[in-house]
Amino acid sequence: xxxxxxxxxxxxxxxAAELLLEQQQRLCQATNRLFGWLMLGQWVFAxxxxxxxxxxxxxxxxxxxxxHVWTAIFLGGLITSLPMALAFRKTKATSTRYVIATAxxxxxxxxxxxxxxxxESHFHVFGSLxxxxxxxxxxxxxxxxxxxxxxxxxxxMYWPQSVYGTLNPSVMRSLEHFGWVMFEIIFLIIASLxxxxxxxxxxxxxxxLLSAYADVERQVNExxxxxxxxxxxxEAANRAKSDFLANMSHxxxxxxxAIVGYAEILVNDASVVDxxxxxxxxxxxxxxxxxxxxxxxxDILDLSKIEAGKLAVESIxxxxxxxxxxxxxxxxxxSHGKGLLLKATYExxxxxxxRSDPTRMRQILVNLVENAIKFTEIGSVELxxxxxxGASPKLEIDVVDTGVGMSPTQQQRxxxxxxxxxxxxxxxxxxxxxxxxxxxxxxxxxxGDLCIAATTKGVGTRFRLTLSTGxxxxxxxxxxxxxxxxxxxxxxxxxxxxxxxxxxxYRLLLAEDGPDxxxxxxxxxxxxxxxxxxxxxGKLAVEAAQLANEQQQPFHVILMxxxxxxxxxxxxxxxxxxxxxxxxIVALTANAMSSDRSKCLAAGCDAYATKPIDRRQxxxxxxxxxxxxxxxxxE
Amino acid sequence: MRFDLxxxxxxxxxxxxxxxxxxxxLILLQRYEATAGTAGTVPSARPEHRSSLIMFAHPRCxxxxxxxxELAVVIASRPRFESVRVVFTxxxxxxxxxxxxxxxxxxxxxxxxxxxxxxxxRLSSQSGAETSGYTLLYDEGGHLKFSGGITRLRGHEGPxxxxxxxxxxxQKITEPRQQTPVFGCPxxxxxxxxxxxxxxxxx
Numbered sequence: 001x002x003x004x005x006x007x008x009x010x011x012x013x014x015x016a017a018e019l020l021l022e023q024q025q026r027l028c029q030a031t032n033r034l035f036g037w038l039m040l041g042q043w044v045f046a047x048x049x050x051x052x053x054x055x056x057x058x059x060x061x062x063x064x065x066x067x068h069v070w071t072a073i074f075l076g077g078l079i080t081s082l083p084m085a086l087a088f089r090k091t092k093a094t095s096t097r098y099v100i101a102t103a104x105x106x107x108x109x110x111x112x113x114x115x116x117x118x119x120e121s122h123f124h125v126f127g128s129l130x131x132x133x134x135x136x137x138x139x140x141x142x143x144x145x146x147x148x149x150x151x152x153x154x155x156x157m158y159w160p161q162s163v164y165g166t167l168n169p170s171v172m173r174s175l176e177h178f179g180w181v182m183f184e185i186i187f188l189i190i191a192s193l194x195x196x197x198x199x200x201x202x203x204x205x206x207x208x209l210l211s212a213y214a215d216v217e218r219q220v221n222e223x224x225x226x227x228x229x230x231x232x233x234x235e236a237a238n239r240a241k242s243d244f245l246a247n248m249s250h251x252x253x254x255x256x257x258a259i260v261g262y263a264e265i266l267v268n269d270a271s272v273v274d275x276x277x278x279x280x281x282x283x284x285x286x287x288x289x290x291x292x293x294x295x296x297x298x299d300i301l302d303l304s305k306i307e308a309g310k311l312a313v314e315s316i317x318x319x320x321x322x323x324x325x326x327x328x329x330x331x332x333x334x335s336h337g338k339g340l341l342l343k344a345t346y347e348x349x350x351x352x353x354x355r356s357d358p359t360r361m362r363q364i365l366v367n368l369v370e371n372a373i374k375f376t377e378i379g380s381v382e383l384x385x386x387x388x389x390g391a392s393p394k395l396e397i398d399v400v401d402t403g404v405g406m407s408p409t410q411q412q413r414x415x416x417x418x419x420x421x422x423x424x425x426x427x428x429x430x431x432x433x434x435x436x437x438x439x440x441x442x443x444x445x446x447x448g449d450l451c452i453a454a455t456t457k458g459v460g461t462r463f464r465l466t467l468s469t470g471x472x473x474x475x476x477x478x479x480x481x482x483x484x485x486x487x488x489x490x491x492x493x494x495x496x497x498x499x500x501x502x503x504x505x506y507r508l509l510l511a512e513d514g515p516d517x518x519x520x521x522x523x524x525x526x527x528x529x530x531x532x533x534x535x536x537x538g539k540l541a542v543e544a545a546q547l548a549n550e551q552q553q554p555f556h557v558i559l560m561x562x563x564x565x566x567x568x569x570x571x572x573x574x575x576x577x578x579x580x581x582x583x584x585i586v587a588l589t590a591n592a593m594s595s596d597r598s599k600c601l602a603a604g605c606d607a608y609a610t611k612p613i614d615r616r617q618x619x620x621x622x623x624x625x626x627x628x629x630x631x632x633x634x635e
Numbered sequence: 636m637r638f639d640l641x642x643x644x645x646x647x648x649x650x651x652x653x654x655x656x657x658x659x660x661l662i663l664l665q666r667y668e669a670t671a672g673t674a675g676t677v678p679s680a681r682p683e684h685r686s687s688l689i690m691f692a693h694p695r696c697x698x699x700x701x702x703x704x705e706l707a708v709v710i711a712s713r714p715r716f717e718s719v720r721v722v723f724t725x726x727x728x729x730x731x732x733x734x735x736x737x738x739x740x741x742x743x744x745x746x747x748x749x750x751x752x753x754x755x756x757r758l759s760s761q762s763g764a765e766t767s768g769y770t771l772l773y774d775e776g777g778h779l780k781f782s783g784g785i786t787r788l789r790g791h792e793g794p795x796x797x798x799x800x801x802x803x804x805x806q807k808i809t810e811p812r813q814q815t816p817v818f819g820c821p822x823x824x825x826x827x828x829x830x831x832x833x834x835x836x837x838x
Contacts, residue, residue, distance in 0.1 A: 054697035054790060058767075060726045060824030061733070066697065067667055075660035082653045099650060106657050113664055116701055117791035151661075159669050161787045167796060 016200075016207035023199055024136075029091040031134045035100045036087030038131070042107050043080040046072040049114045068114050079106045101140045104128045105147035117162070126184055133188040136195040145185045152177050251296050255289035262286045294612060299434045306441045313445045315470065318358035320350050320395055321480055324385060327365040331381075335373050341380035342369070348386040349477040354395060355470025356446055364439040364450065368399040368463050371435065376403035379460070393472050394448060397465045405457040414452070415440050443467060502623055504529030507548070509555040511541035511572065512588065513564040517611075521559065521588075524615050525622075537564045538572025545576055545583070554583055556626050559609075562589040562600060570603040577604035584625040588613075668788040671816030672766025681777045685717040688801065690785075691759045693767035694723045694736045696820035698790040702768035703741050705785040705798045710747060714805020717775075722751040724759050724767075724822040756823045767819030770797070772804055780804050784817030791818075 050072035056063040083103040086096040108124045115121040125148055132144050156163045156174055164173045262282040265272050272278045305311040324344055335342035365383075372381040379402025388394045406414065415436055436450070443450040447468025455461040508530045512518045522532045533548075533555070535541045541560060548554050558576075562569035573585050587600035590611040597608045607625055609618055690706055692699045703721070710719060721742040725733055734752065742750050753759050762771060763782075772781035781804060787795035797815040 056695070057697070058693055058695050058820040060821065061729050062824050063695070067664075071660070071664050075657070075664065078653070078660060079657050082650070095646065095650070099653075102654065103657075106661065109661055110664070113661075113668060117788065117793055119793070155665060159665055159788075161795060162665065162669060162791065164794075166794070166799075 012204075012207050012211045015210060016204045019206050020200055020203035023203060025092055027199075028097060028135060028137075032087040032091045032096055032100065034134070035104070035131070036084045039080045039084045039087070039100070039103060039107070042111070043072075043076045046076040046107070046111055046114055049111065053114065053116060071110070072114055076107070076110055079103050079110060097135050097137065097140050098143050101132050101144040102147050104132060105144050105151065108148065109151050125181070129181075129184055129188060133192055136192045136199070138189040138192045141185055141188050141192065145181050148181060149178055248296070248300070252293065255293040255296075258289040259286050259293070290612075299438060302438045303434050306438065311441070311445065313357040313360050313442065315355050315357065317353045318356055318361070319353055320356075320361075320385070320469075321352070321478075323358055323362050323365065324383060324397070327362060327369055328383070330366060331369045331373060334370070335381060338373060338377070340373060340376055340378075341382075342373075343380070344383040344385060346385050346480050349479040350385060350387050350395065351469060351472050351475045351477050353475060354467075354472070356467055357442075360442045360446060361467060364442055364465060365397065365399070367435040367439050368450075368465065372399055372401035372403065372461070372463075376401045376460075378402065387469070387477065388466075389472075392447075393469045395467045395469050397467075398453060399463045399465070400460065402460040405459050405461055406452070406455045407457055411452055411455060415450075439465075501529035502619060503626075505531075506556040506622075506626055507531045507533070507553065508622065509541060509544055509548070509558040510534045511536075511538060511558065511564065511569065512561045513537060514561075517561075517613075521613060521618075524613070524618065528619055530622075536566075538567030538569055538575075540566075541572050542567070542575050542579075545581060546579070549581075556629075557584045557586055557622050559586050559588055559622075560605065562587050562596075562603075569605075570599070573600075573604040582629070584629045586621060586625060668791065668818075670789070670818075671784070672769075672819055672821060674769060674782065674817060675760070675763030675765050677763040677771065677779060677782045678761075679779045681773055681779075683773070684775060684777050686715065686773060686775045687718040687720065688714070688716045688770065688772050688805075689720045689722060689762070690770045691722045691724065691753070691762065691764035691767065691822060692738060692742070693820045693822050694725075694734050694739050696738070696767040698786070698819040699738055699767045700741070701786045701790045701792045702770070702784065702819060703738060703745070704792050705795070706748070706770075707745055708798060709785065709801050709805060710745060712802045712805060714802065715807055716772075716805055718749060719747055720749045720751050721745075722753045722758055722764075724753045724756045726823055727755050759822050765822055765825075766817045767822055769817045769819070769822075770801065772801055774804075779812060781813050781815075783813070783815030784819070785815070786818050789818040 047069070050066065050068040054066040054068045057066045080103065083096070083100040086093065086099055090096045105125070105128065108122075108128055111124050112118075112121045129141060129144055132140050152163060153174065156169060156177075160169050161167050163169070163177075262285050266279065266282055272282060302311065328342060328344055332342055369381060369383070381399065381401045384398040384400065386396050388396050440450040443465055448466035450463065450465050453462040453464040503525060506529075508525055510518065510521055510525070510532055512521060512534065513536050518534050522534055525532050533544060535544050538560070541558065545555060545558060560569040560573055564572075567575075569587060569589075573587070576585065584607070585605045586607045586609060587603075587605040588609055588611060589596055589600065600608050606629070607621055609621055688706075688709070690702065692702065706719075706721070723734060723739055723742070739750065742748055751758070759765070759769075764771075766784075768784045768786060770781065770783065770785050771779065774780050781797075781800055783797055785795065785797035785801055787793055795815075796813075800813045800815070
């Protein structure tokens with residue numbers, strides 16, 4: 001009963017109980033069959049013994065078959081019949097082994113009789129008990145010992161001489177016979193019980209193994225499913241990257257085609273060069289496509305930084321209202337071009353300043369508004385701005401368009417890197433599929449999120465940008481009027497003013513291996529009054545700097561390209577610093593990662609400028625370096 | 636588990652019947668084993684004044700092997716009998732090879748045992764011996780001190796009242812005259828019904 005109760009609680013215990021029962025039944029079946037054949041053998045043996053020892057009985061010269069022979073045949077057969085039948089037909093029945101035990105003891109009595117009571121034949125009793133111990137069931141041993149004890153007791157009572165050799169045996173003789181049987185039985189019972197314990201232990205261990213095996217199999221199945229899922233995801237990602245590369249190729253080649261094509265026209269077609277209108281148009285096309293190409297490269301760099309976990313955002317004071325106005329101003333031309341209404345609505349008062357990264361915030365909003373304009377043919381693009389106050393105040397900006405909308409499947413793909421709503425989107429609208437991924441990462445880094453608040457296919461989409469404002473204690477909030485954007489031209493498109501000679505009288509050394517860049521940078525710097533010496537590699541730069549110092553005409557700033565033949569910029573800067581060169585060295589590199597900046601500074605550079613060169617930034621940087629490390633200008 | 640009589644009455648009946656039949660068979664066998672043979676009138680004295688142990692035997696009775704083995708045990712106890720004889724009965728109608736048996740050879744091989752051939756069974760008849768294994772013991776004065784068998788049952792060896800008494804008398808231990816049942820085949824065919832001869836009850 002306790003086994004069943006435990007089994008209901010613990011599956012391992014239940015399995016162990018089943019295994020034990022199965023093992024016991026197997027053992028009993030095997031032992032039953034063994035005894036079945038043994039009983040048959042004993043019967044045949046008994047007949048043989050009778051025929052050998054006492055084949056005939058005699059009266060004078062007359063003989064007859066000895067009663068022992070008939071007894072062996074019939075009584076032996078009777079004793080053998082039932083247990084043998086049960087041993088082969090009722091192998092699982094508990095009663096079978098009890099009948100076998102009884103029969104075995106009765107057979108012992110028969111054989112003792114047939115052998116003439118020989119003392120050796122009594123060993124059959126003890127041998128039978130030992131054989132019956134194979135059942136590992138102490139009850140079988142008790143049945144057998146009860147039968148043999150009863151046999152001795154009854155024969156001792158009615159035919160005492162047949163058992164004890166005397167007509168008046170003492171009680172002690174009976175006890176002595178019983179004692180010898182008990183002597184063996186006790187040990188056999190102990191052995192049976194221990195054997196049962198061992199079987200129970202084996203069953204428990206086997207059940208534990210089965211349980212562990214099942215656990216392992218379940219884990220393997222789970223992990224197989226997980227691996228299969230991961231494999232599918234990896235394959236999907238791989239496909240997405242392949243698609244992305246194809247898109248990149250398209251996105252890069254498209255502006256490159258315009259750039260290279262118009263550049264070729266300017267070089268080869270005199271009519272275009274001579275016509276100021278066509279020349280300016282061609283140059284503007286090259287500039288526009290160049291900027292677009294730059295944007296694509298910046299997106300890729302941003303994404304690679306995000307994936308490498310190296311992207312950092314600033315947290316400085318900025319005006320959300322100003323940023324929104326900037327974005328609207330920037331996007332107004334494009335929305336007007338498509339005939340769309342672009343406006344912002346302030347649903348609550350907003351802080352005059354908040355702690356965030358204005359550059360990234362602007363980048364996100366530009367991306368969202370640009371997308372909204374791109375996917376909207378008729379209607380409007382509106383921004384709804386509100387402040388969510390609380391313990392952790394947030395600025396919430398909804399960008400709502402009346403464009404094509406998205407299906408649920410398209411929504412799921414939208415924020416995956418390298419994925420757009422679907423491939424037809426790429427064909428129809430272009431883009432890299434990186435903007436929203438990058439924007440969401442930026443939003444998360446700025447303590448917020450970017451999600452699709454609502455979208456309906458063919459009706460429109462509402463993107464929701466949430467950004468942490470940082471603590472607003474003591475910050476004034478204002479309710480801006482309904483904002484009407486004033487046309488503000490892109491500074492990049494503003495008429496070029498004649499450049500001021502801000503670097504007039506300063507000597508600059510430019511170490512750059514690319515002839516085009518040599519010409520471009522020299523041109524820019526000379527336009528603002530600088531004297532520029534150009535060398536082709538780091539080794540010549542070091543020599544030129546040393547020579548200038550020796551001639552008392554040191555350079556105010558060295559512009560050092562970091563990747564050059566013969567000697568690169570890192571080695572050259574390091575060598576100059578090793579030789580106690582005190583002048584300013586500004587690194588120029590196309591590597592835009594923050595680690596590259598650190599590497600340049602570690603090599604001995606004072607500042608860092610990335611390619612492509614931003615004219616105004618470069619001039620400002622050089623001016624600041626000259627101001628930081630003034631060098632006496634050689635007259 | 637509770638015993639369900641409705642479902643188990645037939646197996647129970649079979650097992651009980653089988654057990655009862657086996658017990659009956661064993662009881663019948665035991666009764667047969669314990670059934671003693673007959674004995675005639677034994678002369679209480681004899682003219683020969685010397686101690687002697689005489690066993691009458693059927694040369695082919697399987698039960699008599701136990702009697703000879705018990706006799707060997709008696710002889711091994713170094714009794715002070717002046718003669719030990721085994722008398723093999725040879726009926727008148729016995730074939731020539733009647734005495735060519737293991738029992739006769741065993742008796743002849745026993746040290747100090749004189750094998751006597753009792754042609755026609757006259758000697759056994761005079762001594763009142765009717766069953767194989769019947770043993771007589773006379774003392775020096777020719778007085779009968781013991782008569783009967785020296786086995787416990789038919790063909791069964793082992794300590795028994797007859798053997799113990801004979802050994803005691805062989806050691807000159809004064810014992811009252813003793814008589815024990817004898818187990819063995821009838822020496823001569825006095826009846827025509829064999830079954831009665833085998834299964835008859837003790838006298």
